[in-house]
Amino acid sequence: EFHFGPCHVEGVALLELWKAFGAMKDIVVTQDKIMSVRLLKQEVFQNVSDAESCYLAHELLKFYLHTVFKDYYHKVVEFKIMKSFSTLANNLFVIMSKLQPRQENETVSIRESAHRRFLLFWSAFKQLNTEAALTKAFGEVDILLTWMGKFYRH
């Protein structure tokens, strides 16, 4: 299960996420022509505190599910990877739904810190044209899973 600081998530096996993404990665990454840019830069995840991790995970997963996965789906159909995509999307949806980051006053600074990290990713995303940004973001799911893996307990 995942322990993003105070937020615990059961019922999702990290291995299943890697298997699902692994089945799509080759075809997705070859579409990414802009090798000099990385959206999920090191600074996004550098020294993330446990307390921040729940907010950051929730915000990233929400963006990925609401925007990246949704708007990239025409490519998923084109590449005929709907089954693996569905496994990945539905399991990430389970995680996002179960992450209930607290919203009290004393967590404002932590939330803002996590949001600044998200904005690093988001602003880089916005600087690319839409198709290129979606392709690169989807191709960087392995970077996201690697970071999430640090909070996974067998």
Next chain:
Amino acid sequence: DPGAVVPAPQNLSVHSANMKHLLVWSPVILPGETVHYWVEYQGEYESLYMSHVWIPSSWCSPTPGPECDVTDDITATVPYRLRVRATSGPRASAWSALKPPFNRNSTLLLPPRMAVRKDGSHLVIELEDLGPQFEFFVTFWRKAPGAKEHAKVVRSVGFPVYLGAMEPGAVYCVKARALVRAIARRSAFSQAQCVEVQGEALPL
């Protein structure tokens, strides 16, 4: 009759046990014609974010019989919408949808089958292989007043697991239950199975 309408399949339901999920429905009867069925699914993500998207089932697009193993399609613990239609040649029925949607956390978890035996002076158990999502919680004890119960979690199956050494002349018992983390549930315990160790009981 080439012009006749193909009726939609009826009575959809899912029979699920030990994380194996079988979608079944009543067959469509068209005398003299060959009927095939097409099954599609969508998880909660698709139904919330892209409800027009339906994914062909892994094994049943098409299938000749009125059932479909959807185990490989149900890969997250969320509600899944499933639908079926019948075809005869170029003609197709309307879609029939399963109601309510199916969630794998409703699967029936049965007590695991196990074989308990002695290997020399060792207590050994072998558990049935129910797939990668299963772990087993095994408890074993010496059948004697006040005897302590030992426990062990077994993750890989299909070969003997040594539980511990036994003393001559004693009786040892074992029981097990299945755990599935993906749905955060466990089965009931199996019936206890006991074995007796030959030889003289050691003096206390």
